[in-house]
Amino acid sequence: MDKKKIVDRATDELMSLAELKEDLYFKKIPDDRVKYYIDESIKIGQEAARDMLNTFQGKNVIEICEENKIRLDKPDEEYDFEIVRLRGKYDSDINSIILYDLSIKKVESALSDSKVGLKLSYDEIKEIQIAHELYHYLEDKEIGATYDKLEDIRVFLTKRYPVMKCSDIAAHIFCKELLKLSYHPKILDYLYLVGTGYANPMFLENYINELEIISK
Numbered sequence: 001m002d003k004k005k006i007v008d009r010a011t012d013e014l015m016s017l018a019e020l021k022e023d024l025y026f027k028k029i030p031d032d033r034v035k036y037y038i039d040e041s042i043k044i045g046q047e048a049a050r051d052m053l054n055t056f057q058g059k060n061v062i063e064i065c066e067e068n069k070i071r072l073d074k075p076d077e078e079y080d081f082e083i084v085r086l087r088g089k090y091d092s093d094i095n096s097i098i099l100y101d102l103s104i105k106k107v108e109s110a111l112s113d114s115k116v117g118l119k120l121s122y123d124e125i126k127e128i129q130i131a132h133e134l135y136h137y138l139e140d141k142e143i144g145a146t147y148d149k150l151e152d153i154r155v156f157l158t159k160r161y162p163v164m165k166c167s168d169i170a171a172h173i174f175c176k177e178l179l180k181l182s183y184h185p186k187i188l189d190y191l192y193l194v195g196t197g198y199a200n201p202m203f204l205e206n207y208i209n210e211l212e213i214i215s216k
Helices: 003-008 012-020 031-055 061-067 101-111 121-144 168-180 185-196 201-215
Strands: 070-075 088-091 094-097 154-156 159-160
Touching: 003 201, 012 031, 012 168, 031 121, 031 168, 061 070, 061 121, 070 168, 088 121, 088 159, 094 121, 101 121, 121 168, 168 201
Parallel strands: 070 094
Antiparallel strands: 088 094, 154 159
Protein backbone atom coordinates (compact mmCIF):
# COMPACT_ATOMS: atom_id res chain seq x y z
CA MET A 1 0.00 0.00 0.00
CA ASP A 2 1.39 3.38 -1.03
CA LYS A 3 0.50 5.29 2.14
CA LYS A 4 0.86 8.81 0.76
CA LYS A 5 -1.03 7.92 -2.38
CA ILE A 6 -3.93 6.50 -0.37
CA VAL A 7 -4.26 9.66 1.73
CA ASP A 8 -4.10 11.79 -1.44
CA ARG A 9 -6.73 9.62 -3.15
CA ALA A 10 -9.06 10.03 -0.17
CA THR A 11 -10.53 13.22 -1.67
CA ASP A 12 -13.24 15.34 -0.13
CA GLU A 13 -15.78 13.82 -2.51
CA LEU A 14 -14.78 10.20 -1.84
CA MET A 15 -14.66 10.59 1.93
CA SER A 16 -18.01 12.40 1.82
CA LEU A 17 -19.40 9.47 -0.14
CA ALA A 18 -18.00 7.11 2.50
CA GLU A 19 -19.80 9.14 5.17
CA LEU A 20 -23.02 9.20 3.18
CA LYS A 21 -22.90 5.42 2.75
CA GLU A 22 -23.19 5.16 6.54
CA ASP A 23 -26.57 6.90 6.52
CA LEU A 24 -29.49 4.73 7.59
CA TYR A 25 -31.34 5.47 4.35
CA PHE A 26 -28.44 5.62 1.91
CA LYS A 27 -29.88 2.85 -0.25
CA LYS A 28 -33.05 4.90 -0.66
CA ILE A 29 -31.16 7.79 -2.28
CA PRO A 30 -31.56 7.69 -6.07
CA ASP A 31 -28.20 7.23 -7.80
CA ASP A 32 -28.54 10.56 -9.60
CA ARG A 33 -29.07 12.41 -6.28
CA VAL A 34 -26.02 11.13 -4.37
CA LYS A 35 -23.83 13.88 -5.80
CA TYR A 36 -26.42 16.50 -4.76
CA TYR A 37 -26.21 15.53 -1.08
CA ILE A 38 -22.41 15.43 -1.17
CA ASP A 39 -21.88 18.69 -3.06
CA GLU A 40 -24.43 20.71 -1.08
CA SER A 41 -23.18 19.45 2.28
CA ILE A 42 -19.61 20.32 1.31
CA LYS A 43 -20.67 23.84 0.29
CA ILE A 44 -22.46 24.41 3.58
CA GLY A 45 -19.45 23.23 5.60
CA GLN A 46 -17.02 25.35 3.58
CA GLU A 47 -19.15 28.48 3.96
CA ALA A 48 -19.43 27.98 7.72
CA ALA A 49 -15.63 27.59 7.99
CA ARG A 50 -15.00 30.75 5.95
CA ASP A 51 -17.40 32.71 8.15
CA MET A 52 -15.75 31.47 11.32
CA LEU A 53 -12.24 32.20 10.04
CA ASN A 54 -13.33 35.74 9.19
CA THR A 55 -15.03 36.25 12.54
CA PHE A 56 -12.24 34.82 14.70
CA GLN A 57 -9.14 35.77 12.77
CA GLY A 58 -5.93 34.44 14.30
CA LYS A 59 -7.67 32.40 17.01
CA ASN A 60 -7.35 28.65 17.45
CA VAL A 61 -10.29 26.33 18.08
CA ILE A 62 -9.87 26.35 21.85
CA GLU A 63 -9.92 30.15 21.88
CA ILE A 64 -13.01 30.11 19.65
CA CYS A 65 -14.70 27.78 22.11
CA GLU A 66 -13.78 30.08 24.99
CA GLU A 67 -15.29 33.08 23.20
CA ASN A 68 -18.49 31.15 22.61
CA LYS A 69 -18.52 29.90 26.20
CA ILE A 70 -18.30 26.29 25.03
CA ARG A 71 -16.93 24.04 27.75
CA LEU A 72 -14.42 21.30 26.97
CA ASP A 73 -15.23 18.36 29.22
CA LYS A 74 -14.40 14.69 29.67
CA PRO A 75 -17.08 12.01 30.16
CA ASP A 76 -17.81 10.68 33.63
CA GLU A 77 -16.88 7.21 32.36
CA GLU A 78 -15.14 5.94 29.27
CA TYR A 79 -15.01 2.29 28.35
CA ASP A 80 -12.10 0.63 26.58
CA PHE A 81 -13.99 -0.82 23.62
CA GLU A 82 -11.98 -2.79 21.07
CA ILE A 83 -12.78 -0.42 18.22
CA VAL A 84 -13.24 3.18 19.29
CA ARG A 85 -15.18 5.50 17.01
CA LEU A 86 -16.50 8.02 19.51
CA ARG A 87 -13.80 10.63 20.11
CA GLY A 88 -16.09 13.49 21.07
CA LYS A 89 -19.62 14.87 20.97
CA TYR A 90 -21.37 18.19 21.40
CA ASP A 91 -23.87 18.40 24.27
CA SER A 92 -26.27 21.24 23.51
CA ASP A 93 -27.92 21.09 26.94
CA ILE A 94 -24.77 22.31 28.69
CA ASN A 95 -23.04 23.91 25.67
CA SER A 96 -20.13 21.53 26.04
CA ILE A 97 -17.84 19.50 23.80
CA ILE A 98 -17.16 16.21 25.53
CA LEU A 99 -13.79 14.74 24.56
CA TYR A 100 -13.12 11.03 24.98
CA ASP A 101 -9.52 11.05 26.14
CA LEU A 102 -8.98 7.31 25.93
CA SER A 103 -10.31 7.19 22.38
CA ILE A 104 -8.06 10.04 21.26
CA LYS A 105 -5.04 8.29 22.79
CA LYS A 106 -5.93 5.06 20.99
CA VAL A 107 -6.09 6.92 17.68
CA GLU A 108 -2.73 8.56 18.40
CA SER A 109 -1.23 5.14 19.09
CA ALA A 110 -2.75 3.63 15.94
CA LEU A 111 -1.41 6.44 13.75
CA SER A 112 2.11 5.84 15.07
CA ASP A 113 2.16 2.51 13.20
CA SER A 114 4.52 2.56 10.24
CA LYS A 115 1.87 1.04 7.95
CA VAL A 116 -0.36 4.09 8.32
CA GLY A 117 1.86 6.93 7.10
CA LEU A 118 0.06 9.81 8.84
CA LYS A 119 1.45 10.47 12.28
CA LEU A 120 -0.47 12.96 14.45
CA SER A 121 0.04 14.04 18.05
CA TYR A 122 -2.58 13.80 20.76
CA ASP A 123 -3.12 17.57 20.61
CA GLU A 124 -3.58 17.51 16.82
CA ILE A 125 -6.21 14.77 17.02
CA LYS A 126 -7.92 16.59 19.88
CA GLU A 127 -7.98 19.80 17.82
CA ILE A 128 -9.57 17.94 14.89
CA GLN A 129 -12.27 16.56 17.16
CA ILE A 130 -12.99 19.95 18.72
CA ALA A 131 -13.31 21.52 15.26
CA HIS A 132 -15.72 18.79 14.14
CA GLU A 133 -17.93 19.26 17.21
CA LEU A 134 -17.70 23.03 16.83
CA TYR A 135 -19.63 22.63 13.58
CA HIS A 136 -22.39 20.78 15.40
CA TYR A 137 -22.45 23.68 17.89
CA LEU A 138 -23.01 26.03 14.96
CA GLU A 139 -25.82 23.83 13.67
CA ASP A 140 -27.48 23.90 17.08
CA LYS A 141 -27.02 27.59 17.89
CA GLU A 142 -26.71 29.51 14.62
CA ILE A 143 -27.10 27.95 11.19
CA GLY A 144 -29.50 25.05 11.73
CA ALA A 145 -29.03 21.38 10.92
CA THR A 146 -27.39 20.72 7.56
CA TYR A 147 -29.81 17.92 6.67
CA ASP A 148 -32.75 20.28 7.19
CA LYS A 149 -31.39 22.52 4.43
CA LEU A 150 -31.48 19.67 1.92
CA GLU A 151 -34.24 17.62 0.37
CA ASP A 152 -35.75 14.76 2.34
CA ILE A 153 -35.83 11.37 0.64
CA ARG A 154 -38.83 9.10 0.18
CA VAL A 155 -38.39 6.00 2.31
CA PHE A 156 -41.90 4.61 2.27
CA LEU A 157 -44.83 5.49 0.04
CA THR A 158 -46.00 8.32 2.30
CA LYS A 159 -42.92 8.84 4.46
CA ARG A 160 -39.98 11.14 3.81
CA TYR A 161 -36.89 11.46 6.01
CA PRO A 162 -33.83 13.72 6.14
CA VAL A 163 -30.39 12.42 5.20
CA MET A 164 -28.85 12.79 8.64
CA LYS A 165 -25.26 12.04 7.61
CA CYS A 166 -25.15 15.29 5.64
CA SER A 167 -24.37 16.99 8.96
CA ASP A 168 -21.19 14.94 9.39
CA ILE A 169 -20.19 15.47 5.76
CA ALA A 170 -20.36 19.21 6.36
CA ALA A 171 -18.64 18.92 9.75
CA HIS A 172 -15.66 17.09 8.23
CA ILE A 173 -15.23 19.75 5.55
CA PHE A 174 -15.68 22.53 8.10
CA CYS A 175 -12.93 20.94 10.19
CA LYS A 176 -10.60 20.54 7.20
CA GLU A 177 -11.08 24.17 6.09
CA LEU A 178 -10.91 25.64 9.59
CA LEU A 179 -7.67 23.83 10.48
CA LYS A 180 -6.26 24.02 6.93
CA LEU A 181 -5.65 20.27 6.86
CA SER A 182 -4.00 18.71 3.83
CA TYR A 183 -6.13 15.55 4.19
CA HIS A 184 -9.79 14.75 4.80
CA PRO A 185 -10.29 14.05 8.53
CA LYS A 186 -12.51 11.01 7.94
CA ILE A 187 -9.48 9.12 6.66
CA LEU A 188 -8.43 8.86 10.32
CA ASP A 189 -11.25 6.35 10.91
CA TYR A 190 -9.77 3.99 8.34
CA LEU A 191 -6.15 4.58 9.27
CA TYR A 192 -7.12 3.70 12.84
CA LEU A 193 -8.40 0.32 11.67
CA VAL A 194 -5.16 -0.34 9.78
CA GLY A 195 -2.91 0.88 12.60
CA THR A 196 -4.62 -1.33 15.17
CA GLY A 197 -4.60 -4.39 12.92
CA TYR A 198 -8.39 -4.62 12.66
CA ALA A 199 -8.05 -4.21 8.91
CA ASN A 200 -5.38 -5.30 6.46
CA PRO A 201 -3.57 -2.42 4.69
CA MET A 202 -5.08 -3.67 1.43
CA PHE A 203 -8.56 -3.11 2.88
CA LEU A 204 -8.20 0.65 2.65
CA GLU A 205 -6.85 0.58 -0.88
CA ASN A 206 -9.68 -1.70 -1.99
CA TYR A 207 -12.26 0.50 -0.30
CA ILE A 208 -10.91 3.62 -2.02
CA ASN A 209 -11.11 1.73 -5.31
CA GLU A 210 -14.74 0.84 -4.57
CA LEU A 211 -15.63 4.44 -3.74
CA GLU A 212 -14.02 5.67 -6.96
CA ILE A 213 -16.11 3.22 -8.98
CA ILE A 214 -19.35 4.23 -7.22
CA SER A 215 -18.62 7.94 -7.71
CA LYS A 216 -18.26 7.67 -11.49
